Amino acid sequence: MSKSQLKIGLASPIVILLPHKKDTWEADAGVDELRQVTLAAEKLGYYSLTCSEHVGIPTEIAAVRGGRYYDPVATFSYMAAITENIRFLTYISVLPYHHPLAVAKRFGTMDKLSKGRLIMGVGVGSLKEEFELLNAEFEERGARYSDAMKAVKASFGRRLPKYHGEHYHFDDFIIDPCADQQDLPLWLGGRTLRSLRRAVEDGDGWAPFALSLEQVSEMLQKTQQTELWQQRQKPFEVSLSLEVTEDLTKGEGIDAVKGRIEASLKAGASHLSVSAASHSLQHYVDQITEFKEKVMPEFISA
Template sequence: MSAALRYGIQLPVQSQSTIYAEPWEAAAGPDDLLDIARTADRAGFDYLAGCDHVAIPRRLASAMSTVWYDPVATLAFLAGVTRRVRLLSHVAVVGLRHPLLTAKQYATLDHLSGGRLILGVGAGHVREEFEALGVDFDRRGAVLDESVDALRAALGPDEFPEHHGKLYDFEGLGQRPRPAQARIPLWVGGSSPAAVRRAALKGDGWLPQGDPRDRLPAQIGRLKRLRAEAGVEDPLTVGAITEPLYVGTPAWDVGRRTLTGSPDALAESLRAYRAMGVHQVQVRFRCRSRTELTDQMAAFGADVAPHL
């Protein structure tokens, strides 16, 4: 029998793009995040995820909003009130920062949380962010590729990591504390051909960016082919972002794309992801308040998850 499908959640409140934010999030804050994190910890969620944007240009603010909490600060804040749930950057735009700076931040987070970090990385898409920070937007793919290699070294076991590349060159510089984990899981985000190739050749996991169900089998097949051709034998954690969910029969309009129904019906639908070769799903619940969200999370953990 295949392993159970794991489930995680992108935190609300900390990013408020109009694509997915619920109206109640606009007035929410730290107390809401604390309650949601504690609920996830109790309800068996595999991870909490936070996004990464430094600054949003005015031309994009109406769609993306300017609410993007810093992922390291947010996940560290929530690590202190949780015990088992993992902490995922989904995704850190690591090319915006020198790898030693990124390593210092995330190694400290892993150390303080007792080894619960998953480092999700992506190329980024906001040109003005790169320009403001002096990073070449057009070469962001190459920057990310080398950043991954540099981070592998900087987050490894050595107190004095070493990396010699075209963009970054360091040795003889010590960083402590070291991560609690011997190897930080590094998941690559994105669904473009370049992102899928990067995940296949450099990642421990793949975080697709909104691929619908009908596109996933081909993407997963390509991942497997690329890894086989490169002789990569290590396991790869394949992820998916599900449709919005509502456990039970909603008494309000949750949208036509939302999966609703009994726990058994929802579990049956979600098991289709496992049949495709997906190992973990990121779930999102339609909700009108923090309380409705935490109730949905608790119901999912208690009634749906046992059937995954």
């Protein structure tokens, strides 16, 4: 992909608190700080903000996964109310936790309220304890996930959706409001070749995690040789994470960050979610400002 087509968003701080951030400014941050981050991201022209999804984390697992996860619908609805352009990416919503029509209604309403700015990043889920907490099927989650994706795609933006699949069947139900976007983008998470092929078949993009750029590139190259890929008629997005550990406000590591973006592009990325290290709210805003001014112009046309 050309540099000018690259989309760069932010991995939202505050809305998820991982263990390594428990002693940072984010631990005590709340709605006022989230508002300032959101407004700064909008003003600077970032493409998207993210929010993940977990209803509850077992206490013994929170030491690894963290315990704070803002609800994406509520969070994005708030963000949408104070912005006009920035998009909102669920990264990741666990689809098997929900009935497809509940997804179509809740996220569809949010898409309506934001005037069509939602991107649905979805995943199959792996936390067995959370499945059990929600009385969701864990062992059959893969099959239900595949069916749910088709059902959701058949429902977004449709007041009278119809779907008859292996696990989900519905007809003659009014879903109003529904999504503003009838073709609401569906990006699939995962870290396997199977997840990529599933994304090519049923989705609009792939948002892998815990993979090296070499692994991403290899999986994409293999998939691009398949008939499934060659039959696609719509664009396909590849969303990767970009960690900025350097202090850009001190002029540190700007060339190194540019190099990592170049490598991500070479691997196949069309969208990046940037995480910026920071020691305070103001430092975070300064970091993303420096990134916008010193890094992004080389990759995105004004």
